[in-house]
Structure formats: structure tokens, C-alpha cells
Amino acid sequence: MTTQHNINPIAGGVMSLNRVIDPMRTFTRAKGAYIFDDQDKRYIDYHAAFSPYLLGHGDENVDDAVRNAIDRGASLIGAGITPWESEVSELIVDCVPGLEQIQLTNTGTEAVMYALRLARAATGRDNVLIVQGGYNGGMDYVSFNLMDSRDVMQDHTPGTAYPLRPITAGIPEVVQKTVRVVEYNDLSAVEMVLSNSDVAAFILEPILQNVGIIKPEPGYLQGVRKLCDRYGTVLIFDEVKTGFRHGLGGYQNVAGVTPDLSIFGKAVANGYPMGVVGGKESVMRYCTDSDVSRRVMVAGTYNGHPLVVAAAIATLGKLRNREAEIYGKLDTLGQQMESGLEQIFHSRNYPTTVVRQGSAFVVYFMDHAPVNWRDIAIHNDAAYDVGYRKSLIENGVFHFPVTTKQGSISFAHSEADIDQTLVITERVLNRIENS
Ligand SMILES: Cc1ncc(COP(=O)(O)O)c(C=O)c1O
Structure with a gap:
């Protein structure tokens, strides 16, 4: 009934x-x-x-790999490590020259969450800089200024930050105080914010793909890299959409600019739910810092789920071969x-x-x-x-x-x-x- x-x-x-x-x-x-x-x-x-x-x-190759994983009894164990988690991690860092270490998540949103935590642990700062019109998943710290047509009405001066426009109810004010927003391709605005606020991380898509395809102007990504170095800000490329679609090494490899941290998702497992946060060992090492007060927790029951890992190995293997x-x-x-x-x-x-x-x-x-x-x-x-x-x-x-x-x-x-x-x-x- x-x-x-x-x-x-x-x-x-x-x-x-x-x-x-x-x-x-x-x-x-x-x-x-x-x-x-x-x-x-x-x-x-x-x-x-x-x-x-x-x-x-x-x-076929991806689905066969998933079916084979089921047939060999690849259930989630949730203790220790599996050979396939090691294999997929090797594959990912092999494909993307900018990655030394990674952690797997289930979604891009979770990977962004951990990247921001790592950046805050590494810098001891709270503030985050994001891009107007960008999308970096559904977590509070990045849920602002998505595609808001009120910005047409507003007289915006290049070189300045934007007023914050939350895209969802329920974001505490204390969180809002830590977020700044700039236009894509506006280097002077990035400099203005980084020089005036203690910014832990600048997170952006290297091509702004939430609103079609907005390419970086010549020198923009290089300029962002230099400014982050100058002001001690962790540079995070959100490659959830650009990653693997524009080449095996991510768009960072095409652009020749290496961020401190990167986020991958979507194409990495051809539609099976995987997110990746990774980057330089000097930042990723906060996952295991000996000082517990600076150690970043990355944890998830389903992280490295064997069926998803099988899909990612098959996807990346096919792309590479x-x-x-x-x-x-x-x-x-x-x-x-x-x-x-x-x-x-x-x-x-x-x-x-x-x-x-x-x-x-x-x-x-x-x-x-x-x-x-x-x-x-x-x-x-x-x-x-x-x-x-x-x-x-x-x-x-x-x-x-x-x-x-x-x-x-x-x-x-x-x-x-x-x-x-x-x-x-x-x-x-x-x-x-x-x-
Ligand atoms: C650039 C970018 N970052 C992060 C995300 C969040 O990924 P997920 O939906 O897997 O949480 C998305 C999703 O569309 C995205 O396009």
C-alpha cells in the first residue's frame, strides 16, 4: 500500500x-x-x-571498473588504507604537476571546506577572498555574490571590493564578517583587499566557468599568484569544473600558474561523487601537524569510497593512456x-x-x-x-x-x-x- x-x-x-x-x-x-x-x-x-x-x-570502462569493484567485494572498510586509495592518489598527483599531496572527499563543497580550513591553519588568519559571479560550492564561507542582477544597478568602481550578497539564508553574521568579494580580472581590487585585511585564502576558478566561460586576461593569474605571495595569502584554484576538462594537469598547467591548494571534482570520476583537495606539502602537512591546535581535521565516512575510487582510477587511467x-x-x-x-x-x-x-x-x-x-x-x-x-x-x-x-x-x-x-x-x- x-x-x-x-x-x-x-x-x-x-x-x-x-x-x-x-x-x-x-x-x-x-x-x-x-x-x-x-x-x-x-x-x-x-x-x-x-x-x-x-x-x-x-x-563502459568506468562502469566496468565499478562493476568489477563490486564483484571483488570492494566494500567500504573505513579503517587503514586500501591499495586503490594509494593508486588513485598516485594517479592524481602524477596528472597534476601542482599537487604534492591530496585528500579525497565526496564532493567539491567538502573539498573547498577543507581547503579553507588548511589555509586558515597555515596562516593563522580568518578572512577569505572570493570572486563575484563565481561558485565554489554550498558552504557558508563562499555562498555570496553568485549571479545577482542588483549589481547592474550599482555603481561599482574597479579596484574596490563588492558589497556582500549572501545567496542563502542562514549564514551567521560572524561568518559574513570574514568574507570579501572582488570582480574577476580586477588585480587592483585583489591588491586593495590583500593589503588591507589579513586574508587567509583567495579562492577562485582559474576560468570563471560558473557564468559561462570568462577567461583570465593576460597576466591576471600570474598577478594573483604574485600578490598572494607578497601578502602571505594561500592561493586556491577551484578546478572543480576546469580540472581534467581542459587537460590532465588542470587549467593551472595550461596557464602555467601553480596555486598553493587546488580543488577537483566532477570530471575526476566521470560523474561518480568524488572531490579532491590537494596541493603543496607545506600546506597539506597541517593535516598532521604535531601541534594539535594547528592540526586540520579532514574526515568523512565515505571518503575514498571504493566504488568511486574505482571510477576515478578508470577515468584518469583512460584519460592518461x-x-x-x-x-x-x-x-x-x-x-x-x-x-x-x-x-x-x-x-x-x-x-x-x-x-x-x-x-x-x-x-x-x-x-x-x-x-x-x-x-x-x-x-x-x-x-x-x-x-x-x-x-x-x-x-x-x-x-x-x-x-x-x-x-x-x-x-x-x-x-x-x-x-x-x-x-x-x-x-x-x-x-x-x-x-
Ligand atoms: C567551481 C565549482 N566549485 C565547487 C563546486 C561544488 O561541487 P559539488 O557540487 O560537488 O559540491 C561546484 C559545483 O558546481 C563548482 O562548479
């Missing part, structure tokens, strides 16, 4: 409140480049569950998408700009590539973007229906998928313009 509930047992109606879509849809399965709803309608997927599926949904082939294909498909979209949008009588990094792409409805969130808030036609995304979904191409959310191509996509996406895109735009 089923119980009838008068109220939805899921508060908010979705698990993870950023999954709200309008109209609401129920999805039942996914394979390769496609997701399927409960009517078995197929969508070419560029959302990729907010981007972890670098190899595509249900990658077939690095040139996989990243080569991802870039070729990305180019095909970029040039196809540029051709389609070129002749329209409204401004658009396509921005791409490897297999990640976005169309901004504005006449230039943005340099920060405020630039987007002022110039991007968000309403048109959302309408465009909803029409694409109706026609079998799934982009998340929120403005500027990045598209993610996977190794499972084919040239034919991109061609079909471009045909649908052109049809959708013609229909919108003629309606």
Missing part, C-alpha cells in the same frame, strides 16, 4: 535546488551523449549534469561547435559572442566576450538566452535553461551529434525570430 502525501516529500521539488527547470521534466536514463525523459524522448546532452561527464554518460586522442577529439568537436554557432549567429540582427575553451562553450547574447560577471549582468540579454535554451530543449538539445550556463561536449559526442545540434539551433532561432 502506498501512502498518499498531501505535501511533496521533496522540499522544493528537486534534489539540489539548482535543478529547477521550467517546464519541469522527469528523466529516467542516460547513455553516451544522450539523456532520456520519462516519455523516452531523447535529448543531445550538453548540460552533462553541470559538467562531470567528460567521457560521456555510462562510459589516450590523452592525445581524447583531448584531440574534444577540441575538434569544440571547434566544430564554435565555428558552426558563429556561422549561424553571424547573420542575426542582435549581438552574440561564442566563447570556447576546449570542449566547453557558451553563447553570450552580447557583442563581446565578457571580462567579469558585472559585464554580463549589464550587457547580456538573459531573457533571450533563456528563451533560446528552452526552445532547444523542446527540440531535443539539452542546455540548462539558465542564462550563461556552459555547454559541455563529451568524448561520447560525435561529429554527427554536433551537426544535428547546429541544424536544430538554426531552426530554433528562425522560429523564435519569426514568432
Whole structure:
């Protein structure tokens, strides 16, 4: 007998409140480049569950590794170490030159939490600097200034910090007092904050990918590195989205800038829940400091869960063994998408700009590539973007229906998928313009 509930047992109606879509849809399965709803309608997927599926949904090698782990009885023991935890740790530090030591978590959010703790232990300071328009997970210290259109109204002077705008209720005031916010690509604002407040950590995505793809201006990341060194601040790159998507060594390797700490997640286990916090031994050593008052606790029942570890070993092993082939294909498909979209949008009588990094792409409805969130808030036609995304979904191409959310191509996509996406895109735009 089923119980009838008068109220939805899921508060908010979705698990993870950023999954709200309008109209609401129920999805039942996914394979390769496609997701399927409960009517078995197929969508070419560029959302990729907010981007972890670098190899595509249900990658055979990854799923086989998980099945094999189940078959060999790889249950969570929760004491000592397993050979697979050692193997995956070796693999991760081998792939990313900026990492000497790591700890595994279950999510990016937890990894951020531990990174901030480590930075505070290492510096003896409390304050944290974050970036306007960035997202670093759901914990209190970073839940500010996400995509707030009130910033359009505000007269902001470059070189200064932003007023704090919590993105959630429930953050104690004492926490708010420790957070500062600057625009991305504004080095003088970073200097202003670091020189005036004792900042333990500056955490940022090396490419601002929460609001599409905002690339660092030449010298920005190098400048941030220098300023953190000058003021004794721990530099944390949040590579939860950029990591492994833009190359095995993280975007830090592409940019040639090594942070003190890094966060990885999403693509590291191709959709299985893993977060990684890691970095220089000089900071990670606070996990085991002999002075108990400076020792940072990193603990979690499910950290290093054997099924997730198996998925990560298979994912990273495949990426490493077939690095040139996989990243080569991802870039070729990305180019095909970029040039196809540029051709389609070129002749329209409204401004658009396509921005791409490897297999990640976005169309901004504005006449230039943005340099920060405020630039987007002022110039991007968000309403048109959302309408465009909803029409694409109706026609079998799934982009998340929120403005500027990045598209993610996977190794499972084919040239034919991109061609079909471009045909649908052109049809959708013609229909919108003629309606
Ligand atoms: C850049 C970035 N950092 C951190 C997180 C948090 O990761 P998780 O959702 O696994 O907690 C996300 C999630 O979208 C993210 O995009």
C-alpha cells in the first residue's frame, strides 16, 4: 500500500535546488551523449549534469571498473588504507604537476571546506577572498555574490571590493564578517583587499566557468599568484569544473600558474561523487601537524569510497593512456561547435559572442566576450538566452535553461551529434525570430 502525501516529500521539488527547470521534466536514463525523459524522448546532452561527464554518460570502462569493484567485494572498510586509495592518489598527483599531496572527499563543497580550513591553519588568519559571479560550492564561507542582477544597478568602481550578497539564508553574521568579494580580472581590487585585511585564502576558478566561460586576461593569474605571495595569502584554484576538462594537469598547467591548494571534482570520476583537495606539502602537512591546535581535521565516512575510487582510477587511467586522442577529439568537436554557432549567429540582427575553451562553450547574447560577471549582468540579454535554451530543449538539445550556463561536449559526442545540434539551433532561432 502506498501512502498518499498531501505535501511533496521533496522540499522544493528537486534534489539540489539548482535543478529547477521550467517546464519541469522527469528523466529516467542516460547513455553516451544522450539523456532520456520519462516519455523516452531523447535529448543531445550538453548540460552533462553541470559538467562531470567528460567521457560521456555510462562510459563502459568506468562502469566496468565499478562493476568489477563490486564483484571483488570492494566494500567500504573505513579503517587503514586500501591499495586503490594509494593508486588513485598516485594517479592524481602524477596528472597534476601542482599537487604534492591530496585528500579525497565526496564532493567539491567538502573539498573547498577543507581547503579553507588548511589555509586558515597555515596562516593563522580568518578572512577569505572570493570572486563575484563565481561558485565554489554550498558552504557558508563562499555562498555570496553568485549571479545577482542588483549589481547592474550599482555603481561599482574597479579596484574596490563588492558589497556582500549572501545567496542563502542562514549564514551567521560572524561568518559574513570574514568574507570579501572582488570582480574577476580586477588585480587592483585583489591588491586593495590583500593589503588591507589579513586574508587567509583567495579562492577562485582559474576560468570563471560558473557564468559561462570568462577567461583570465593576460597576466591576471600570474598577478594573483604574485600578490598572494607578497601578502602571505594561500592561493586556491577551484578546478572543480576546469580540472581534467581542459587537460590532465588542470587549467593551472595550461596557464602555467601553480596555486598553493587546488580543488577537483566532477570530471575526476566521470560523474561518480568524488572531490579532491590537494596541493603543496607545506600546506597539506597541517593535516598532521604535531601541534594539535594547528592540526586540520579532514574526515568523512565515505571518503575514498571504493566504488568511486574505482571510477576515478578508470577515468584518469583512460584519460592518461589516450590523452592525445581524447583531448584531440574534444577540441575538434569544440571547434566544430564554435565555428558552426558563429556561422549561424553571424547573420542575426542582435549581438552574440561564442566563447570556447576546449570542449566547453557558451553563447553570450552580447557583442563581446565578457571580462567579469558585472559585464554580463549589464550587457547580456538573459531573457533571450533563456528563451533560446528552452526552445532547444523542446527540440531535443539539452542546455540548462539558465542564462550563461556552459555547454559541455563529451568524448561520447560525435561529429554527427554536433551537426544535428547546429541544424536544430538554426531552426530554433528562425522560429523564435519569426514568432
Ligand atoms: C567551481 C565549482 N566549485 C565547487 C563546486 C561544488 O561541487 P559539488 O557540487 O560537488 O559540491 C561546484 C559545483 O558546481 C563548482 O562548479
